[in-house]
Amino acid sequence: MDWDWNFVWEILPTLLKGAIVTVEATILGTFLALVAGLLFAVLRRSRSQFVAKPANFFMEFMRGTPLLAQLYFLFYVLPDFGVLLPPLVAGLIGLGLHYSTYIAEVYRAGIDNTPRGQWEAAKACNLTNCQTWRHVILPQAIPPIIPALANYFVAMFKETPILSAITVVEIMSQARGIAAYNYRYLEPMTLVGVFFLIVSLISAVGLSALERLMIGSGLTNGHD
Template identity: 65%
Template sequence: MEWDWNFVRQIMPVLVQGVKITILATLLGSILAAAVGLVIALGRRSDNRIVARSIGLIAEFIRGTPLLVQLYFIFYVLPDVGILLPPLLAGVIGLGVHYGTYTAEVYRAGIDNVPRGQWEAAKACNLSSRQTWTRIILPQAIPPMIPALANYFIGMFKETPLLSAITVLELMNQAKIVANSYYRYLEPITLVGAFFLAISLIAVVLMRWLEQRYGRIEP
């Protein structure tokens, strides 16, 4: 089968629409993952052992099960108990919660990296727990985390083709629809790889810049 540029021009608008959905799912999933990760990290530091251990067990369970299974559960199982979600929303929740358990470890490492003297200084200044976290600890802990968080978000972007399993019309799903409709797989699947490679390379350049600006911290 030879490469057909006319066919490429014909299907490009559909694939570009898929790229937009892929990027949107990644951005929304990243925001959710950052928030979920922070909640998990703070919850695991709770003085209440039951709360801390429960959150830890839930995070380990989510991290230890495949993302695809979680997506199927959210989209196909939850409707049985009355929770019906649109495909994109289900996908964003799946991505955000799954990767939130990984970003929680990044937050944990960043928080642990804050010098103990900062905690003691906050206590000496009679700051409340909320003030200590928002004014002293997190402003120092978050900047070094940014490159590691960005690395996970790039990984999330590469896993968005899994959303096709729950009918999200992201890039891979659009390409499969085109390929199955025209019985041509060379152009759409190759273009999927090219789009992912191009966006990933741009993201890697951005991540290198973040590493230079904020430094690196390993989860």
């Protein structure tokens, strides 16, 4: 089968619509994962076992079950209990919560790398627990782990095609529909591959630059 440029220009607008959904799902899913991951990391450090153990159980459960099964539960099972979520919303929640359990471990590493003296200094200054986290611990713990957090952004981006299982029309779903309708798989699948490759390469370059910036700023070591 020969490459058909006319077919490429014909299907490109449709694929771009799917690409927008893919990028949107990645950005919003990452935001949810970053916020929820930080929450889980803090909850796991709670002195109360009634808080720490449920948080730990949830994280282990999410990491121990497939993302696809979690998406199916959100989109196909929850409606039986009266909770009906739009496909994209269910996908964002699924991606965000799934990756938050991994991101929580990254946060934990950054928090554990914060010198013990910082906690003692905050206590000596009569700071509340909330003030200690907000003004002392997190500003030191987060900058060194930004490159690691950014890696999960790339991983989530590559995972977005799975959302087609719950009828989210992202770029891969668009490509499959075009291919099946026209009986031509070469052009749509190649364009999807090029799209993911370009974004991944750009992200890799950005991550390398970010890591060099962190090293140059002395922020990769929480003891500096």
